[in-house]
Amino acid sequence: MEILKPAIAGTMESSDAQVTIEPGTAGIELTLTSSVMNQYGRQIRSTILETLERLGVASARVTVVDKGALDCTLKARVECAVFRSCGQSAANIPWGGAVR
């Protein structure tokens, strides 16, 4: 999927993550901060990158402020930000397909 406009999903609440996604040109540029960086930073990064890959996002600037979200929450927030950024979040979400 192609990132057309900046979009945001999630909150700064504890156990959530706020994902901001913007159009980019040089692959995935990820900026990650997390309240559990030392113990889970690497796992969080790979969850985000895998989710973007599954959605077919090749280029984007992605900023994630993680407040201790579980993997399922991280995936959902990334998916939502991506669909919002290409104006497809209102209908025809591929439940069970790219979104699972």
Added chain:
Amino acid sequence: MKNAVGREIPDALLTGGREVYQGKNHMDGRYIQKAAPKTRRCEKPQESKVVESIAQALRQCKAANGMTFSFHHHLRDGDYVVNMVMQTAIEQLGLEELTIAATSLGSAHDPIADYIEAGKVVGIQTSGIRGRMGEVVSAGKLKTPAVIRSHGGRPRAIEGGEVHIDIAFIAAPTSDCMGNCRGIGGKSNCGSLGYAMTDARYADHVVVITDCLVDFPNMPASVEAIDVDAVVVVDSIGNPQKIASAAARISQNPRDLMMAEDVAKVIASTPYFKDGFSFQTGVGGPSLAANLFLEQYMDDRGIRMGWAIGGICGPMVELLKKGKVGKVIDVQDFDLDGVNSIHQTPGHFEMSASQYANPANKGAFVNKLDFVVLAALEIDTSFNVNVLTGSDGVLRGAPGGHPDAAAGSKCCIIVTPLIRGRMATVCEHVVTVTTPGDCVDVLVTDYGIAVNPLRPDLIQCLDAAGIPHVGIETLKEKAYALVGTPDDLEWEEQVVAVLEARDGTILDVVRKIRPFTLG
């Protein structure tokens, strides 16, 4: 050298007869040579000990470079006294190379972090360390490793001369002109002054700082004039709103209540739950709520609690007033109900930290405890508990009386949710061992109960009562299934804090955290 909880203790720390932790009651029966202070004779009658300023009191007590100043933490996050004294000593008198020996320190003391960074404060001895001070110490900026002790370990170390206090500062809600202090009757009341008592008796000099001077004699005194050199009257010793909260409320969170109910069930299943039993609980959500459910079991069986100790708050005072507990013995108050009850409600007494928890004396209350209910930041599969370092390895907590009550009690119950956000509370290895697993008996979580295999008698009790329980490994696996297996923290070599077991052996060390890169 590896100690009994599997922690590698650097040999460089094992000097002067210092040993590594070798299991509970290891020091039992040994003799301790008590260290007496060198105090000034006040033979000539004085009208008053009130002096004009903290600076004058410091000069009178011959404050000098390299000294150890002690403080107590009854004013909690409302305390102004530590900062006031250190600012005067460093900025007005130009002192340096100072050590702060406090019963605990909190985020109220953030400004001290600047004095650590400037090299003016070179040593910290405390139970709690949080906020900016925790951060700068964890970053390796304190000249000597901080020494972390439990509330019982501190009076042991003072009495044994391991900590020599040059000047003790007593933050007193009321004092008379000679230095008889109480924690009540003023405008910044804190109730018990239990943590200050050993300091006052073993320091070379004692300075009382109060914001409410009362008529002589201020009786019954918690800290007595016979130990006091000078009294300073200031505008305010602390922010009353932060000293004692309005009232510790019992949690309405259904998860907390469920765990609290399980705690009460476990307690009621043991042979120690009989008329006259003794009890200590923390003020955390599920620990405090356990009071509520316990009361139901007491009513059902027609029994009363004999006595309760610890940090005291409203729900315990209420049990006392209802006649459901015989006596409450109080080292610190957490809310206004506790503050307003001590010395007022019949049966509500004050005690010193030594009387509360010192493992080297001959009658600490913790040793007579049947039950203690405590919280944890982390607990590992060997039942070791961490209440000091966060999941990033930074100092942000306090052992407090946790290790003392756990070691002394017949049944120590840890109650904690299995996970907090993405942090697994039940884990393979805790970051820092603050209470050794041989002192912990039962773990209650929202996903199940585990009993320490060292206590087959308690396993039988739970089985007989039909309370389901699992191995602690099962709980750890459940936690990791939810949040993932955490990566190990990465450390530098430098030791930033030494964690003493309550008996004075070394339980663990905290090293400088290596800055994290995703790499």
